Amino acid sequence: MRYLTIALTKGRLAKKTLKLFEKAGIEAKEAEDDSTRKLIFEDPDMKIRYFLAKGPDVPTYVAYGAADIGIVGEDTILEEGRNIYEVMDLGFGKCRMCICGPESAREYLASGDQIRVATKYPNIAKDYFLNKKHRTVEIIKLNGSIELAPIVGLSEVICDIVETGTTLRENGLTVLEEVCPLSARVVVNPISMKMENERISDFVRRMKEAL
Numbered sequence: 001m002r003y004l005t006i007a008l009t010k011g012r013l014a015k016k017t018l019k020l021f022e023k024a025g026i027e028a029k030e031a032e033d034d035s036t037r038k039l040i041f042e043d044p045d046m047k048i049r050y051f052l053a054k055g056p057d058v059p060t061y062v063a064y065g066a067a068d069i070g071i072v073g074e075d076t077i078l079e080e081g082r083n084i085y086e087v088m089d090l091g092f093g094k095c096r097m098c099i100c101g102p103e104s105a106r107e108y109l110a111s112g113d114q115i116r117v118a119t120k121y122p123n124i125a126k127d128y129f130l131n132k133k134h135r136t137v138e139i140i141k142l143n144g145s146i147e148l149a150p151i152v153g154l155s156e157v158i159c160d161i162v163e164t165g166t167t168l169r170e171n172g173l174t175v176l177e178e179v180c181p182l183s184a185r186v187v188v189n190p191i192s193m194k195m196e197n198e199r200i201s202d203f204v205r206r207m208k209e210a211l
């Protein structure tokens, strides 16, 4: 039997996913060891192998079929826009995509003035302003610490993830508008969905039971 390959998202989601794997009876001890430099892990009994990748790369592995299954945040799924199936909401990694800025930016949002939006998610931001707010904005792509942008005057607002709200609070920023709620999802390659339907359904069933 061929191995079923699963792409996991490195970082916060990985810890929760690996705990879930253990509960579901998938060997995860080796992957949970933070000091390991190993990239790929396997459970020979379950005929499952999995690896850790950067979030935005997970939909790529799944879309090309290099991974049958992926576990990744809804933010990344929306941003990457790959041809993959979303089959399950894992219910953890809960947060919100929001438009944030200083309280003073509220008037810019309400006015028709040209505004600059700094974000790690240019596609989500563009879609929100164009299709929901019916206005064009200037999108400035950044790769992290997005909250800096309105503080130093790179942009009026940001489009970013808010989880606890601590980062905003500690930097004098606030949520101005909510774009959408987010959480971790299980995604599947469309061909794997047909060819490995039984095993993928079994994997999803195990995940549901473990939750």
Ligand code: PRP
Residues within 6 Å of the ligand: 120, 143, 144, 145, 146, 147, 160, 161, 162, 163, 164, 165, 166, 167, 168
């Ligand atoms: C994310 C996000 C916010 C923060 C929100 O950044 O971009 O900055 O977490 O969490 P909070 O509401 O609980 O404070 P992350 O830590 O992933 O790093 P980054 O800034 O490098 O993107």
